[in-house]
Amino acid sequence: MAAKAEQDWAGKLKAWAEASVTFYLDSIALHDMLFHQARAPSREGRIDNIIIDHLTWLLNAGSDAGSWSIGDARFTAVFLFSGMHGIVDDAYVKEKRITRGRLIKRLQRICFRSAGLQFDDN
Secondary structure, eight states, X not given: OTTSXXXXXXXXXXXXXXXXXXXXXXXXXXXXXXTTTSOOOOHHHHHSSHHHHHHHHHHHHHHHTTSOOOSOHHHHHHHHHHHHHHHHHXXXXXXXXXXXXXXXXXXXXXXXXXXXXXXXOO
């Protein structure tokens, strides 16, 4: 996201989606190995984290800049963060071979729709 122009809010949102899917897929095997016997994360642990805080900031900043209109940035950030985990977990469990680019584009499209933006697949 830091590589995007200061006012390129759509580009930053696309980068957030790409980085989220990429990082989660890259770390999922290690995560499962480390937490194999661990209990499921608490409700607080799933929503009180720096990634949701940063996404909330991004959504608020883009809204303040007039790039999109979001009524409740935190609500939207929690929704997108939780959804990202769900789609990656679903792909990881259900697909024989994950097509990262396709998964990233699909998350980017949902992120854009949540912000009221048109998504260009290019």
